[in-house]
Amino acid sequence: MRAIPDGFLIPDFGGASQAPAAAASTDGAPTAYAGPRKMALICSKGNLDMAYPGLILGNAAAGEGIETHIFFTFWGLDIINKKTNDKLKFTMLGNTAMHMAELGYLRPGLEHVSMPQAMGQLPGMTAIATRMMKKQMADLDIPDVPEFLDLLQAAGVHMYACRLSFDMMKLLEADLHPGVEGVISAADFIEISAGAQTIFI
Amino acid sequence: MPINTIDGHTFTVNDEGFLTDRAGGSEDLAAILADLIGIDDLTEQHWAPLRFMRTDSATTGVTPTLRRMQTVGGFDIKELFLLFPGKPAKKLAYLAGLPKPVGCV
Numbered sequence: 579m580r581a582i583p584d585g586f587l588i589p590d591f592g593g594a595s596q597a598p599a600a601a602a603s604t605d606g607a608p609t610a611y612a613g614p615r616k617m618a619l620i621c622s623k624g625n626l627d628m629a630y631p632g633l634i635l636g637n638a639a640a641g642e643g644i645e646t647h648i649f650f651t652f653w654g655l656d657i658i659n660k661k662t663n664d665k666l667k668f669t670m671l672g673n674t675a676m677h678m679a680e681l682g683y684l685r686p687g688l689e690h691v692s693m694p695q696a697m698g699q700l701p702g703m704t705a706i707a708t709r710m711m712k713k714q715m716a717d718l719d720i721p722d723v724p725e726f727l728d729l730l731q732a733a734g735v736h737m738y739a740c741r742l743s744f745d746m747m748k749l750l751e752a753d754l755h756p757g758v759e760g761v762i763s764a765a766d767f768i769e770i771s772a773g774a775q776t777i778f779i
Numbered sequence: 780m781p782i783n784t785i786d787g788h789t790f791t792v793n794d795e796g797f798l799t800d801r802a803g804g805s806e807d808l809a810a811i812l813a814d815l816i817g818i819d820d821l822t823e824q825h826w827a828p829l830r831f832m833r834t835d836s837a838t839t840g841v842t843p844t845l846r847r848m849q850t851v852g853g854f855d856i857k858e859l860f861l862l863f864p865g866k867p868a869k870k871l872a873y874l875a876g877l878p879k880p881v882g883c884v
Contacts (some may be wrong), residue, residue, distance in 0.1 A: 579815070579816075579819065580815055582815055583784075583785060586785065587781045587783055587794075588796045588815060589793075589795050589796040589873055590796075591816050591865055591866055591869065591870060591873075634883055634884060637884060641868055642866055643864075719846060719847065720884050721884070723844070729849075729856060732855070732857040733857075734857075734860060761844065774826060
């Protein structure tokens with residue numbers, strides 16, 4: 579590797595993935611974590627719209643050269659369970675931020691109006707909303723959930739299933755996506771995520 | 780804008796260091812820059828995704844993301860991570876003489 583010449587401006591390809599060095603403590607008190615940057619994501623929800631944030635952030639972190647761990651717990655296990663992860667659903671219910679860009683073509687401004695909650699209870703509405711969200715994602719070339727897990731695995735993201743929820747839901751290890759490295763306890767994950775920036779979703 | 784000079788190549792870069800003029804990128808320059816970012820030898824395996832990146836962005840106008848490298852270019856993500864370790868998308872864009880990709884996935 580050649581040294582970078584003086585005055586040569588080069589993008590940061592490594593330094594940024596390091597946590598800033600903690601200021602040396604003068605009184606012998608423990609200093610902040612100063613190792614390489616690390617991220618830990620906890621995915622606890624199994625709705626389609628709640629599956630994506632963790633997957634997208636995990637993929638972005640890996641692409642930035644950051645050591646990334648994802649812990650799937652409770653309903654989040656549906657994301658890594660091969661029996662369910664291609665059938666995650668999106669519901670309008672309980673989501674007051676439900677807008678449809680297409681309604682703006684009917685009348686300008688309508689695209690910003692929150693849809694009535696009662697609509698979400700109509701039979702078939704969840705299926706329609708799910709189909710629509712999947713299409714919108716596919717239009718942006720965002721992979722579906724099973725394929726996203728393949729992507730994360732290829733990018734070197736470490737994935738784990740939560741032991742307690744796994745037992746509670748009576749899952750089988752054979753049903754887990756092959757990228758999942760193991761079924762681990764909460765304490766194991768706390769150890770693994772030492773020094774990581776942790777995000778709960 | 781800052782101007783970088785190396786081995787007779789002179790090119791402008793943005794405030795992050797990415798090349799601003801797509802015409803400024805060349806294979807000769809890519810080999811020099813690769814050496815600066817820790818890729819000692821650009822093999823044919825490196826050149827294939829780099830060339831795809833340039834031809835693809837010439838038609839779309841934006842730098843392809845890793846996902847697009849996979850779906851449209853047919854490259855293996857795992858291999859790209861091995862070839863361009865750390866930040867593959869940014870390293871690829873840099874060597875291809877393109878802006879960094881802006882897509883999320």
